[in-house]
Amino acid sequence: MNKATEKPPILWLQTLVFSITLLIALIAVPWYAFTHGYSLAVVICALLFWISNGISITAGYHRLWSHHTYKAHPLLQILLALFGAAATQNSILVWASGHRRHHRHVDDNERDPYSAKKGFWFSHIGWMLRHYDSGKDNFDNAKDLQHDKIVMWQHRHYLAITLAMNFIPPLLVGIATGDIIGSLLLVGVLRLVISHHTTFLINSLAHIWGKRPYTESNTARDNGFIALLTYGEGYHNYHHLFQYDYRNGVRWWQFDPTKWLIKSASWVGLTKDLKRAPSFKILKAMLDMKFKKAQEKLASTSETEEYSQLEWSKILEQEYQQFSNILNEWNQLRQKWYEQKRDKLNEATHALQEKWHSTALHTRFKELKYALKMQTRRLDLLTQQFATA
Ligand SMILES: [Zn+2]
Ligand SMILES: [Zn+2]
Incomplete structure (x- = not known):
């Protein structure tokens, strides 16, 4: 095969995790709904766990550690690191350094790990399934994080924390409600699959569909619908121009629960030094x-x-x-x-x-x-x- 057209090797662990969880969500989750049904308590717990995972990625992985848009109390940092690990999107260090490269080299197919110029599939999930050169870990741009105790603790024990955070809460909910299989399916698997794909939309759809009111120098778009699914991260055009701002939806009426969380946490001393673009x-x-x-x-x-x-x-x-x-x-x-x-x-x-x-x-x-x-x-x-x- 020609070397230029040869595809990089498949990353089997990621590929299997994404495919198996997706298959369970598509087949076993509805099958169980028809044959046994889910209790309201399990549904509510799945919803709460999904929100806590998503918002730990947006408020923690993204706005705190990737961009330092505010400072957080260690207690909040630990919660964000734990529930962020539950979202199973790699450690804070790997995620944030990749994301910083995305901002620095946005739309550059060689250097942006999830360049939208390589199409929807690649920027959504394809970039994680193969060993692309653009996706190789390089922590040169994350020296600050390498000196952060909580970040490095999470990085070193990532696998154990992620497994614990993905199995213990669903098992506890299962024991409490008397429906362990139902809870493993909904709080465990469906929550993870929805959490994955809604976050991935920020790299794919938010670079394809929407308006560009602040800059046309890159593909990032503002899209209120995507913001609804991603805790406010759909205002991606604004974010690419003002990445140091703790807000993504900068207008008061824009749906940005991550911004509301960071702001309200500042009233009780859990966050401080919130940065805003003038x-x-x-x-x-x-x-x-x-x-x-x-x-x-x-x-x-x-x-x-x-x-x-x-x-x-x-x-x-x-x-x-x-x-x-x-x-x-x-x-x-x-x-x-x-x-x-x-x-x-x-x-x-x-x-x-x-x-x-x-x-x-x-x-x-x-x-x-x-x-x-x-x-x-x-x-x-x-x-x-x-x-x-
Ligand atoms: Zn982007
Ligand atoms: Zn960003």
Whole structure:
């Protein structure tokens, strides 16, 4: 066989785990439902265990250890490490270092371990079934995690922890409800299969289906439906641009239970130092994309009765000029803000005067942010106009 077309060897352990659990979920789980039925208690326990697994991957493996978007109390870290292991997606160290490579080399077929450019199957599960070069472990980008006691404890005992977390809770539920087989099937297997494939959707479907409101520099998409299944991780376009932000669904109405969990845990001291991208930066990214899309739309629109294409493009140009002016002023203000902070350290300025300056700067910052918000609305109206023209 030609070396170039030869496929890398199959990783049998992963392949068998994925196939056997899937077969049980497809055949034995419904068979048991028809012949014996499941009690409500078992169904609820399966649901709770599924949620705890999924959210440990999103809040723990992803937003805490891969991206350090916040800090967590050791007690919470242990829970996230245990229930994350139950999700059976490898250790935190392996997962996070692979995920960091995904961000750094996104869409690069040679270096992104689950490059979406290699198709749905590969980015969903195919990348884990064979010994691809792009999927080889390399912890050079995870030195911080190699010094983390909890991460390394979980890494060293990964197999034992994963087996214990996959068998003990279903067995306990089985003993408590008097239905061990039912619990092993639902809390054990079905929970694992659904947990696997919903998480895998973030690498596959969230790079294929959805909108790109913040950046078109990669394939990542924002998709509210995927967010419903993945505890908020469906807002993947935002996440790829602002990976240090603890939120993925950045708007208040977006479904992001991982964000809500991290935020509410901060009220009881379990999390702290939650990082957020500045709202001005987010608005700027959105407006950049809106200008790009408006220009594309205008270019593909035929002339209207009242306004010619030329006149519309003049308006668009004016808007863009205004946008650039706002950004310039914003940068100058930031410069002033930092200078003022530095001066404060160097010399004791008059307190009242200092307060006046900060308030004045603050007011101007707010005004500029408002101006950008209004511009977003105007651009939406303009784009609608091109669409109906
Ligand atoms: Zn991604
Ligand atoms: Zn990420």
